[in-house]
Amino acid sequence: MELEEMQALWSDLTNQLDHQKKLTDKIIMNMTQEKYSNKFRTITTIETIGAIFCFTIGVCVLANFSKLDTWYLMLCGVIMVAFLLGLPVLALRALRKIRAVNITNKSFKEALLDFSKAKKNLMNIQKGAVAASFVVMIAASGVGAKILGNKDFFLVERNIWANFSILLALVFVSFTSYWGYRSYSKITNSAENILKELE
Amino acid sequence: MQKEQEFVRIIKQHEGVIFKITTMYTNNGDDQKDLYQEVVYQLWKSFETFRAESKISTWMYRIALNTALTKLKKSKRMGNSVSINRVVLEQTENYDPEFEERLKVLYAHIKQLNQIEKGLMLLLLEGKKYEEIAEITGLTPTNVGTKI
Structure with a gap:
């Protein structure tokens, strides 16, 4: 095959590929x-590391549940255990669902619809977690004080520093809740942008 | 995000080039697809640092050829046999078996060359001048002329 013939053939190939x-x-x-x-x-x-942490604490609370000797401390224990065992499962399941949105095998509209459903579910769980975190913080204080120090958090007299510590804890919970929710919001918006680029 | 769109646009504009290079350096459809994917991946990785000091096509040829040669070295699949089922993939509307046969002969000729010569032949067939071939391959223009 001569070079000229090769070049002509190559040119045809280029045209076809174009x-x-x-x-x-x-x-x-x-x-x-x-x-x-x-x-x-x-x-x-x-979330996975957090879930392991939550499960460990949840199991510890369950193991020491008998130390909670009043109805309100028991209620605090139940709230705390439900939060520590339930929320990580819900969050991880919602994350798995949103990660599983298939772009390659579905149409753009279908993928975006699946994403919207999964995003709504995930963000609702996060909103619920933010709201619940304040209640859980109070419940955890009651349970922690009883199990670790055998004191009733709700009856014990507190000095100004103890009250200040509670206030600090509330600020900390508010900050971490806000940071967590914002992170989720940023990540889901960023993922949504990737999907929208496909349109 | 704009950079990604730009990358996709460039890749789609030059996908024929990637296809031709990957077909030249592989012996079957699966290897060709693997190499194609690897080339796109390497282009994406180096796109971040692409400074537009050279032409986009020069940059693309250089990365694609380097990737093909590196992958060949790694896999040690240096055979010259031609077992391409269809040289021109996905020809749906204008598929011409005669053209396909002639292409197979062309590729069979090219595949008899060594790896460096294959690259030079590809660039020559692409209509590149010696200077540009030199820039892509890192050889001197005189050396390119001699080898060709």
Whole structure:
């Protein structure tokens, strides 16, 4: 085969390839899917570590439940255990659902619809967690004081420093709740942008 | 996000080039797809640092050829056999079996060359001048001329 013939053939090949701009579509979709899933990787790791922490404390509270000797401390224990065991499961399940939104095998509209449902669910759980965290903080104070120090948090006399500590704890819970919710909000918005780029 | 859109636009504009390079350096459809994916991935990685000091096509040829050669070294699949089922993928509307056969012959000729010569031949067929081939391959223009 002469060089001129090769060049002519190559030129034909180039022309044909220029008319079929489909080769990279699948790869780009796969890369987008990977990027989308990676958006939730760090937060899933943090949630998993948090879940282990919560389960450990939850089990400890359950093991010492008999020390809670009044009806309101028992109620605090129940609230705390329900929060520590239930919330991580709900959050991790919601994260798994949102990560599982399939871009490659579904149409843009279907993927966006799946995402919207999963996002709504995830953000509702986060809102619930923020609201519950203040109640749980009070419940945890009662349970902690009883189990660790055999004191009734709700009856014991407190000096100004103790009250200041409670105030500080409330500020801390408010800050972490706000930070957590904002992180989720940022990540889900960023993931949504990736999906919208596909349109 | 704008950078990503720009990358996708460039890749789609030059996907024919990637296809031709990956077909030249592989012997079957699966390897070709793997290499294609690897090239796109490497282009994406280096796109962050692309400073537009060279032409986008020069940058693309350089990365694609380097990736192909590196992957070949890694996999040690240096055979010259031609077992491509269809050189031109996804030809749906204008698929021409005769054209396909001629392409197979062309690729069979090219595949007899060593890895560096393959790259030079590809760039020559792409219509690149010696200076640009030199810039892409890192050889001197004189050396390119001699080898060609």
